[in-house]
Amino acid sequence: xxxGATPDHAIWKLAAIGTLAGIFSGLFxxxxxxxxxxxxxxxxxxxxxxxxxxSLAAIVLIGALGALAQGGFYGNVHVATGLLLAVPxxxxxxxxxxxxxxxxxxxxxxxxxxxLVAIAVxxxxx
Amino acid sequence: xxxxxxxxxxxxxxxxxxxxxxxxxxxFVPALTVFLGLGQVExxxxxxLMIVVVAIAGAYRQNSYGNVRLRExxxxxxxxxxxxxxxxxxxxxxxxxxxxLAFAALALFMAAQLxxxxxxxx
Numbered sequence: 001x002x003x004g005a006t007p008d009h010a011i012w013k014l015a016a017i018g019t020l021a022g023i024f025s026g027l028f029x030x031x032x033x034x035x036x037x038x039x040x041x042x043x044x045x046x047x048x049x050x051x052x053x054x055s056l057a058a059i060v061l062i063g064a065l066g067a068l069a070q071g072g073f074y075g076n077v078h079v080a081t082g083l084l085l086a087v088p089x090x091x092x093x094x095x096x097x098x099x100x101x102x103x104x105x106x107x108x109x110x111x112x113x114x115x116l117v118a119i120a121v122x123x124x125x126x
Numbered sequence: 127x128x129x130x131x132x133x134x135x136x137x138x139x140x141x142x143x144x145x146x147x148x149x150x151x152x153x154f155v156p157a158l159t160v161f162l163g164l165g166q167v168e169x170x171x172x173x174x175l176m177i178v179v180v181a182i183a184g185a186y187r188q189n190s191y192g193n194v195r196l197r198e199x200x201x202x203x204x205x206x207x208x209x210x211x212x213x214x215x216x217x218x219x220x221x222x223x224x225x226x227l228a229f230a231a232l233a234l235f236m237a238a239q240l241x242x243x244x245x246x247x248x
Contacts, residue, residue: 006195006198008195008210010169011201011231014198014201014205016201017202018202018203018204018205018206018208019205019206019212020200020209021206021209022205022206022208022209022211022212022213023196023209023210023212023213023216024209024213024229025209025210025212025213026139026206026209026210026211026213026216026217027213027214027216027217027225027229028143028225028226028229032149032202032206033143033146033147033148033149034152034216034233036147036202037146037147037148038236038239038240038244040198041211041240041243042236042239042243044161045192046144049188049193049196050190050193050194050195051147051191051228052145052146052147052188053134053147053184053185053188053191053193053194053195054140054147054194054195054198054202055147055148055199055227056147056149056181056184056185056188056194057181057185057188057189057194057195057199057200057203058157058198058199058200058203058206059148059149059177059182059185059198059203060178060182060185060199060203061199061200061203061204061206061207062203062206063174063175063177063178063181064178064208065207066171066174067171067174067175067178069144069175070167070170070171070220071141071171071175074153075165076170076171076172077166077168077171077172077174077175078158078164078168078171078172079172079175081158081164081172082172082173082175082179083175083179084132085132085136085157085158085176086136086156086175086176086179086180087134087235088133088134088137088140089137089139089140089143089150089154089176089178089179089180090140090173090179090180090183090192090201091137091140092136092137092139092140092141092143092144092150092180092186093140093141093143093144093150093180093184093187093245094140094143094144094183094187095140095141095144095184096140096141096142096143096145096184097144097145097184097188097191098144098187098189099141099144099145100144100145105247106147106244106245106247107246108146108168109240109241109243109244110241110244111145111146111238112136112147112237112240113236113237113238113240113244114237115142115146115152115233116234116236116237116240117233117234117237118152119144119152119230119233120229120230120231120233120234121230122235123227123229123230124226124227124230126226
């Protein structure tokens with residue numbers, strides 16, 4: 001087992017994070033990241049950068065399964081529009097990850113808290 | 127003009143994703159509905175496609191910085207479809223308003239915990 005890897009007895013917590021992330025994306029259409037990042041920090045003591053990096057890797061799988069279901073079964077995905085707009089979005093994510101390596105980790109927590117408050121306000125007002 | 131705004135919001139969505147480790151759908155969906163006139167379901171579905179591309183680029187970058195635990199990510203990601211089924215079932219049995227308020231409360235609680243934890247960090 002590599003240093004710092006999750007011990008086997010904690011696997012159920014990872015499973016719980018995955019299931020919870022799925023529940024919230026099923027309910028609200030928000031990606032699982034809003035759940036995955038805080039829980040990796042709270043339950044596993046991940047630093048902010050490790051939590052956000054691992055979250056993005058999990059989201060690849062979550063998003064792919066969701067997009068396949070929506071695109072494959074229901075034909076709701078506008079592929080050309082999505083791919084075109086993915087260009088500025090990828091530029092943004094490259095910029096965001098670069099900036100993230102250069103700011104203190106706690107700043108990431110503050111930004112995340114801000115995002116959570118914005119989501120809460122939006123849910124309450126909707 | 128609307129297209130330009132959509133592009134800018136998607137840039138901001140990707141940047142948010144990179145900074146805080148989310149997919150960016152929170153901004154992609156409104157960009158698609160408000161500025162490009164997609165319906166809610168189409169926007170959410172199209173946003174999923176964008177999230178996959180963004181998450182691949184972001185995870186690749188973070189991995190090069192040593193910030194990804196691949197095994198853990200695979201476990202979290204592969205169990206999410208189970209959660210989606212539970213979520214959809216829940217959505218059909220509990221009032222939407224109650225769910226929204228419950229999630230809002232959870233989001234505020236997690237925000238407070240994150241801030242408290244960050245403030246007490248050395």
